[in-house]
Amino acid sequence: MTYRIIRTLIAIMAFVPVASFDMMQPQSVALGGETYVYICTGPKSERYHKTSECRGLERCSKDVKKVTLAHAEDMGRTPCKICYK
Ligand SMILES: [Zn+2]
Known part of the structure; x- marks a missing residue:
């Protein structure tokens, strides 16, 4: 059970660097995250x-x-x- 949670976290974390990089470019991402x-x-x-x-x-x-x-x-x-x- 814990293993599944860890796997989910890893999957989410894999996207975080990309997401935070996009946040630094306001013209590419609107407030709604679009x-x-x-x-x-x-x-x-x-x-x-x-x-x-x-x-x-x-x-x-x-x-x-x-x-x-x-x-x-x-x-x-x-x-x-x-x-x-
Ligand atoms: Zn191109």
């Missing part, structure tokens, strides 16, 4: 990006838009291979 990603609105774009500085967005022929991660996934976007390694 994660924002960047997408290119061009017709050929299928990815979403962690940062607006990503190399993958430089090739974008249209506008770069900031949307929630949930919204990007709803649109069928997949994580960019450059910024989500």
